Amino acid sequence: MTAKTVTLKYDGREYEFPVLYSTTGEGCIDISKLRAETGLTTLDPGFGNTASCVSKITYVNGEKGILRYRGIPIETVAEKMTFVETAWLLIYGRLPTMAEMKKFSSRLTNNELLHEGLLHHFDAFPPNGQPMSILSAVVNSLICYSPEIMDTTDEEAMRNAVAAIISKVRTIAAFSYRKAMGLPFVYPDPARSYCDNFLHMMFSIPNKSHQPTQEAVKALNLFLMLHADHEQNCSTSTVRIVGSAETNLFSSVASGICALWGKLHGGANVAVFEMLSRLAKGDETLDKFIERVKRKEVRLMGFGHRVYKTFDPRAKILKKAVFDLLEAERVADPLIDIALKLEEKALNDSYFKERNLYPNVDFYSGMILRALRIPLNMYTVMFAIGRMPGWIAHWRENNEDLRRLARPRQLYSGPVETPFVPLDLRPDEEL
Ligand code: CMC
Numbered sequence: 001m002t003a004k005t006v007t008l009k010y011d012g013r014e015y016e017f018p019v020l021y022s023t024t025g026e027g028c029i030d031i032s033k034l035r036a037e038t039g040l041t042t043l044d045p046g047f048g049n050t051a052s053c054v055s056k057i058t059y060v061n062g063e064k065g066i067l068r069y070r071g072i073p074i075e076t077v078a079e080k081m082t083f084v085e086t087a088w089l090l091i092y093g094r095l096p097t098m099a100e101m102k103k104f105s106s107r108l109t110n111n112e113l114l115h116e117g118l119l120h121h122f123d124a125f126p127p128n129g130q131p132m133s134i135l136s137a138v139v140n141s142l143i144c145y146s147p148e149i150m151d152t153t154d155e156e157a158m159r160n161a162v163a164a165i166i167s168k169v170r171t172i173a174a175f176s177y178r179k180a181m182g183l184p185f186v187y188p189d190p191a192r193s194y195c196d197n198f199l200h201m202m203f204s205i206p207n208k209s210h211q212p213t214q215e216a217v218k219a220l221n222l223f224l225m226l227h228a229d230h231e232q233n234c235s236t237s238t239v240r241i242v243g244s245a246e247t248n249l250f251s252s253v254a255s256g257i258c259a260l261w262g263k264l265h266g267g268a269n270v271a272v273f274e275m276l277s278r279l280a281k282g283d284e285t286l287d288k289f290i291e292r293v294k295r296k297e298v299r300l301m302g303f304g305h306r307v308y309k310t311f312d313p314r315a316k317i318l319k320k321a322v323f324d325l326l327e328a329e330r331v332a333d334p335l336i337d338i339a340l341k342l343e344e345k346a347l348n349d350s351y352f353k354e355r356n357l358y359p360n361v362d363f364y365s366g367m368i369l370r371a372l373r374i375p376l377n378m379y380t381v382m383f384a385i386g387r388m389p390g391w392i393a394h395w396r397e398n399n400e401d402l403r404r405l406a407r408p409r410q411l412y413s414g415p416v417e418t419p420f421v422p423l424d425l426r427p428d429e430e431l
Helices: 034-038 074-080 083-092 098-110 116-124 131-145 155-181 194-203 214-226 234-244 249-260 268-280 286-294 313-329 334-347 350-354 361-371 376-400
Strands: 004-010 013-021 027-029 058-061 066-069
Touching: 013 034, 066 074, 066 083, 066 313, 074 214, 074 313, 083 098, 083 194, 083 214, 083 376, 098 155, 116 131, 116 155, 131 155, 131 249, 131 376, 155 194, 155 249, 155 376, 194 214, 214 313, 214 361, 214 376, 234 249, 234 376, 249 376, 268 334, 268 361, 268 376, 286 334, 313 334, 313 361, 334 350, 334 361, 361 376
Parallel strands: none
Antiparallel strands: 004 013, 013 027, 058 066
């Protein structure tokens, strides 16, 4: 690309700033010297116009509905890969060889157990404790039991830390469910694949080992792969910001779990289910609900996206997968009919058309989890297991690249200087 610049005219002077181009051709004004040269900062609430970093990991084109992991289209990932292979691709930057896959898989197996001391933590949580809260707390506590894994300065140590997180997060998630259900923990089975093993830890009972169908394992792989990364979203940006303070990998991803919890982000999959369940009761017609959405009394959960202004490609893949799984498992789900009708009504309504609101990843993802018998309070936990490779890849990239503390500016709007009044002289005012 030829070097282009933009000119800023301010206070009788002109300043030039370079325009950088992504490998896919999108322009980006480099304002890193803006404040030093002009004394100005920029205001961009929600960061909708701000590139916070340069990244090689994931490409999203929101206008065209394109998503690629390390250049590989999400449709190809979904069709040809497994979650473990996808994790390696995202973290290490290219497709693994057979030998690398074997080594990674055996590292995951070696890391699947939790320190027995850590199991007492689960006892300290009340029954029905929020699994997202348990997950973030226990992931953060891993370093107490193996402090050596905090040091990821050499590549071998980093590889072990990566495997520890990706493997143990699955065990922690399953154990938090078992605890909430009052069921004994089921230890991981080293002979099983990643997803098969998770379903085993969730659903096996003493003397009866759960054998998920091939379709169930495939659907879980798909769910996790589709959630594995999505460039600078809220939780990933959180992980990068926390990591920029040279916070260890484990605590950084634990902060990502907390950010993911919110219902405008990963928590949307729970909100979609709750919305569909309410509508299924029939107390309110779909038309009336849509009218309330248009009056902005409620949001149509699972619709809309900061980046996608067309179909989220993950939603398209998940929608088809839901039907495949329901058919293979020979189960029906009344919520799917509600979802289909709601989708159709919204896509044909001018409110949604004018604002480019389409189904996002969360609209159909809960249906897959429902078909897999994953309980509702685990939905966002499942998203977190899937997003772990993305968070790790971004933490690593951030640490290897600029190594600059993330520290945004603000446009201050408070009092310039407030006179101090001693406590006993302040007039009583009820708040
Ligand atoms: N239902 C109704 N109206 C909506 C919705 C929705 N789901 N999403 C956006 N709008 C309207 C919004 O009211 C605004 O209207 P107006 O221009 O009249 O003020 C316009 O569309 C633009 O919305 P916005 O809030 O400026 O868009 P945003 O980019 O800040 O929000 C979003 C993105 C995902 C937070 C939002 O679309 C939303 O709340 N969706 C529902 C929650 C959801 O499904 N979240 C999952 C996102 S994808 C997975 C993930 O990131 O974890």
